Amino acid sequence: MTRLAGFLGGSSNPHAERFAAGMARLMAGNAQSLGFSQGAFAAAGATVPAIASDRGCIAVVDGIFYNGSELPGAGRGAAIQLIETYREAGFAGALKRINGDFAVALFDERDGALWLGRDRIGVRPLYYLAQDGSFAFASRPQALRALPGVSREVNARHVAVFAGSHYRYIDNVPDESPFAGIKQLPAASFVELRGQRLQVDRYWSLDQQPEWTENEATLAERYRELLREAVGSRLKAARKPVFTLSGGMDSSSVLACAVDIAGERLEAVSSVYADKTYDESDDIRGFVAEKVARWQPIPIEDFDLFDVVRQMVRAHDEPVATATWLSHFLLTRSVAEQGYDVVFGGLGGDELNAGEYEYFVFNFADLRHRGLHADLEHEIATWAQHHDHPIYRKHRDAAMSHLTRLAGEGAGEVLVDRERMNRYFPAVQSSYYDLHGFRPVLDHPFSSWLKNRTYQDIFRETAPCCLRAEDRNCASAGLGHADPFFDHRLVEFMFRVPGAMKIRDGVTKRLLREAMKGILPEETRTRIKKTGWNAPAHIWFNGPAVDQLLDLVHSRVFRERGVYDVAEVVRLIEEHRSIVNSGAAKDNHMMFLWQLLNVELWFQEVVDHVPELAAA
Numbered sequence: 001m002t003r004l005a006g007f008l009g010g011s012s013n014p015h016a017e018r019f020a021a022g023m024a025r026l027m028a029g030n031a032q033s034l035g036f037s038q039g040a041f042a043a044a045g046a047t048v049p050a051i052a053s054d055r056g057c058i059a060v061v062d063g064i065f066y067n068g069s070e071l072p073g074a075g076r077g078a079a080i081q082l083i084e085t086y087r088e089a090g091f092a093g094a095l096k097r098i099n100g101d102f103a104v105a106l107f108d109e110r111d112g113a114l115w116l117g118r119d120r121i122g123v124r125p126l127y128y129l130a131q132d133g134s135f136a137f138a139s140r141p142q143a144l145r146a147l148p149g150v151s152r153e154v155n156a157r158h159v160a161v162f163a164g165s166h167y168r169y170i171d172n173v174p175d176e177s178p179f180a181g182i183k184q185l186p187a188a189s190f191v192e193l194r195g196q197r198l199q200v201d202r203y204w205s206l207d208q209q210p211e212w213t214e215n216e217a218t219l220a221e222r223y224r225e226l227l228r229e230a231v232g233s234r235l236k237a238a239r240k241p242v243f244t245l246s247g248g249m250d251s252s253s254v255l256a257c258a259v260d261i262a263g264e265r266l267e268a269v270s271s272v273y274a275d276k277t278y279d280e281s282d283d284i285r286g287f288v289a290e291k292v293a294r295w296q297p298i299p300i301e302d303f304d305l306f307d308v309v310r311q312m313v314r315a316h317d318e319p320v321a322t323a324t325w326l327s328h329f330l331l332t333r334s335v336a337e338q339g340y341d342v343v344f345g346g347l348g349g350d351e352l353n354a355g356e357y358e359y360f361v362f363n364f365a366d367l368r369h370r371g372l373h374a375d376l377e378h379e380i381a382t383w384a385q386h387h388d389h390p391i392y393r394k395h396r397d398a399a400m401s402h403l404t405r406l407a408g409e410g411a412g413e414v415l416v417d418r419e420r421m422n423r424y425f426p427a428v429q430s431s432y433y434d435l436h437g438f439r440p441v442l443d444h445p446f447s448s449w450l451k452n453r454t455y456q457d458i459f460r461e462t463a464p465c466c467l468r469a470e471d472r473n474c475a476s477a478g479l480g481h482a483d484p485f486f487d488h489r490l491v492e493f494m495f496r497v498p499g500a501m502k503i504r505d506g507v508t509k510r511l512l513r514e515a516m517k518g519i520l521p522e523e524t525r526t527r528i529k530k531t532g533w534n535a536p537a538h539i540w541f542n543g544p545a546v547d548q549l550l551d552l553v554h555s556r557v558f559r560e561r562g563v564y565d566v567a568e569v570v571r572l573i574e575e576h577r578s579i580v581n582s583g584a585a586k587d588n589h590m591m592f593l594w595q596l597l598n599v600e601l602w603f604q605e606v607v608d609h610v611p612e613l614a615a616a
Helices: 016-028 078-097 141-145 156-164 216-236 249-262 281-291 305-316 324-337 349-353 359-369 373-387 396-406 418-422 449-459 462-476 488-494 510-515 544-553 556-561 566-582 590-607
Strands: 003-008 031-036 039-044 051-054 057-065 100-108 113-118 127-131 134-138 189-194 197-202 241-244 266-272 292-299 342-344 480-482
Touching: 003 016, 003 057, 003 100, 016 031, 016 039, 016 134, 016 141, 031 051, 031 057, 039 051, 039 057, 039 100, 051 078, 057 078, 078 100, 078 113, 078 189, 127 141, 134 141, 156 590, 216 249, 216 342, 216 488, 216 510, 241 249, 241 324, 249 266, 249 281, 249 342, 249 349, 249 510, 266 281, 266 324, 281 292, 292 324, 305 324, 305 462, 305 544, 305 590, 324 462, 349 449, 349 462, 349 488, 349 510, 359 373, 359 396, 359 449, 373 396, 449 462, 462 480, 544 566, 544 590, 556 590, 566 590
Parallel strands: 241 266, 241 342, 266 292, 342 480
Antiparallel strands: 003 039, 003 134, 031 039, 051 057, 057 100, 100 113, 113 189, 127 134, 189 197
């Protein structure tokens, strides 16, 4: 795992290389740097050369080009390949030709142009800062905050949304970071900087295309080939891979494809819990018996919640979206100690295959719009049959209510779930930021409600915060990570698949299930129940940690920070404790309490501390 950094301050700035190398070392230890006429680049943590200079071009790369053998400069390292491909196709053209997970920078001394680029889905991070005639970039925002003269102010809108809204809305503005003045380069985008003129543009997008007309068997075969190619290319780049494994289709499909390609069983790890609410051990064991050489169930227990969250926010530079990533954080520590180098996962599978429960509603909207009323009634009935829940009830009236709230009248118009978004607004003081003025952006590039909902999740809601958390957890443990479902060829393919091949008869991921015949064990392939990758945070916030949390909320520093309404927060904590202790079939507040703890500990551990550039 490489972390990259760069500083441009003009030919008169004698500190460029020290700044660039210091930022890189702050993120990942030892750094290699290259100075040039206008500034310097640096890379840290690389196991192979990730920085190079060639005939007036300087490049630095964080990530992997999976089609490196197809690019010019093969065998000379990714930085040289970026330079050579840039010479042939220009910068945007080079990014289009690369299939990979990457953040890259290139400076062309011939015309003084600086270019930054990020992979299509945003698997690798990249931040930048322009101020006082200088420009800097880095893989993490805290490195930029270490530069002289950088504002210590936070982005109040970002903080307030994290503090008092649902985690889905944290990344609704893709070019923002939690810090004022520090920008994030959005996925599939590039920066061109010439002198003081900075331009950000996209080099790839998902546009509406005709849906595939082939039958399901034919498309399943093509899907299987694409997924195997995505897994295989990432497998080649790993020395000693390990696979995270849940009881669901996504991680299981990735591992099963890898086993099929390797011709032997491979190794897997899973987070397991004493509380059975989110523990998937029983669902995993059948798969393990058939496909896994060594399975390590890693118990997530006996940890200090506050201490682990402090470690996480220091590693992430920002609050962490959901409690699931605490389990992943502890898992990566165990994995790193055993010499693995790349952690494979199933991120992206839900978005591509319509695996989330709420996607049913948008499939209903598509059926209604097309006048398929018998199909709509059948899908509602089978949805209720397979997925009813004591808290989140499934029946026809519920389906109609969800359609009214979430599906607009315009073709493909997805609406904001205001009940979810607004639920904790009263906990944030309007004097800090008035959340009632927050208007999230919803993109509608397709005429399908289902496609627009999944597109929104990939680029503005679920995927960005998950990819960021995975990246930071793995990088802080010295690990790489791979998510084959987010191979852009798979993404493009799946956005042309008809909805009936994603959801049918109340069952999700239909095409994936068909594609995995003969690869996945039947028990896994045909399982309808979805536990969901989650963690028992309802229990974590119902033991000794509750008293710690109340002490924190009543502290002077918490009150004076002015983000939260203390009385409302205390009410929510006590209500959460009452719900969990009673065992009532009622939604608790574990997600809000997780976000609260993260926000305050992030202020304490990151915002309130001025980082220093690491010396050589």
